Amino acid sequence: MMRSILLKNVVLDGRCQDVLISGNRFHQISSKIEATAERVIDGRGKLALIPPFYNLHSHAAMTLLRGYADDMELFTWLQKYIWPAEALLTHDDVYWGTKLALLEMIRSGTVFVNDMYWHQTASLDAVEEMGLRAAIGYMFICVPGGGVLESNRQANAELKERVSSCSSRIHLTYAPHAIYTVNQKALLEIAEEAKQDQAVLHIHAAETAREVEECQAEHSMTPIAYLDSLGMLGPKTVLAHCAHLTNEDIALISERGAVIAHNPVSNMKLCSGLFRFQAAWDAGCRIGIGTDGCASNNNLSMLEEMKFAALSAKVQSGEPTAGNDRQIFSAATRTGCSLFDMDGGEIAVGKLADALLVRLDHPQMLGDYNLTANLVYSADNSVIDTLICDGKILMEEGKIDGEQEILARNREICRKIAAVRPG
CATH class of the missing domain: 2.30.40.10 (Urease, subunit C, domain 1)
Structure with missing residues (x-):
């Protein structure tokens, strides 16, 4: 029945x-x-x-790093604190950290997350067990001067083995981290694989002024134009952050039908920049909303993210009519569904x-x-x-099965991480 x-x-x-x-x-x-x-x-x-809400960009298990490193710019934050801490996380840590994220998402009205993180099968198991929807990414970061990390290749192979047994609530993406962590050769290969699989591409793009400057110096074009030159812009592309877009970038994103995942809280907290929401909306860009991870947000509330998306649109443009409530609500509830063909x-x-x-x-x-x-x-x-x-x-009525076990397990993991935190 x-x-x-x-x-x-x-x-x-x-x-x-x-x-x-x-x-x-x-x-x-x-x-x-x-x-x-x-x-x-x-x-x-x-x-x-x-x-409900569809979170278009997050790193779910970074709940384990909430409050771990605050009040600093992106590259210092990543290189000195976040990446070293993430290197210590085990498969089991990511499983429980993802469960904590999903618990928080349920409480804040989110049913779907487009996730980019390590130990993907751990995240997959957590999502399947918690009953939510998610896109889990094949993760790619390159060794400086070399190819994709071997740990990435192994994790991606493990994820691929699980594809046939996934529920219909699970989607798989190709998730190269960024143009400054994945080389051109690898990006070209990833773009081709994603195209063959008809899968969504998920990448950080135009997040900081430094990223734009370095891309201009190396490739004589913006990050958006560079991605387009590699065949990576299309209706199945998610561009996370986009805090530094030229008019030409916006027109190109609109023309290609790519989706911008707007993360206003993280952008402001890391002082990365302000996304030009209204300019992109008026140009016909598809815009969704994401929370980013808890290490840079520091929560996963799409309600809070909607408010900051609306307010930042007004401050950035100088127009109180920018980012109106209907536009913002649509970005938080409909864009992710259309991108992932969820009805x-x-x-x-x-x-x-x-x-x-x-x-x-x-x-x-x-x-x-x-x-x-x-x-x-x-x-x-x-x-x-x-x-x-x-x-x-x-x-139902604010009650979620298994909540106390999830909280207890994550307290144990956070104590382990705290013991090796830089002073």
Whole structure:
């Protein structure tokens, strides 16, 4: 028998509705549904049903490095602190660190993460067990002056062996770290492999002024133009950060149909730069929102990220109308779905049953003139009551199975990391 959930008296598009979920799809939406279901949740007119969030760029297991190194620029942060710490992480560490990230994502209304990290099969296991959706990347970083790290090759081979047994909630990407850590020969090979597999390419791009300057000096073009020259820009490309784009870059990204993963909190915290959101939006660029990792954010709340995306768009452009609530909410809920061909991102019959129930009686949700504005500008994670992913309830009334074990395991791992932290 197909599992079913009946959501009664929930507010959808401003009206009190009943919504029936059958299997992993929305089956019926009506003012009154008389069907029986395995689970019934009565919103009593106090819970709004909305699409959940799709996090388009993150490094999930970096929850283990939250607060490990703060208040410094990107390259010092990476080279002195983050990369040495990551070299100590085991497969088991990444498994539990990813579970902690997924726990935080569930609490903050996220059902999908586009992840780029080490020990990918550990991340894969965590996602499968927690019931969320994810894109897991074949990771690529090159030895200085040489080829792709052998550890990357081994991990990628292990991930490839698991492809056939993955659930439909899992997507695989090709994830070269950046143009300054992966050489041209390797990038060309990666682009060809991704094309053959019809897979998404996921890369950091135009994140800092230094990256742009070094690319100009070496290749006489911007990072975006360089990636395009290698055949890496297209409708299945995710460009993370893009804090330094020329008008020509924006036009090229739009023309190629590539997706920009905007990470405003990380960009500001590392002082990397301000993404030109409104200019890119007006040029027709596809824009999604990501949190980056907890070492540079330092949380995974897409609600917080939406607010900073809106505010940074206004500050960067000098226009209070830039990054309006509807644009930002769409970037957080729909772009990732279209990129990964997930039939979701909206509450409609036949669509994937991914959804949030949000508390309308929460102080942050009053006044109730504009639900989208409240979600973008006012709400924090405490407004989220229930999360449904793929037709399964993963959190109800703020309760998540297995939470205490996840927290306890991560405390142990963090104590180990703290013992070797530079002074």
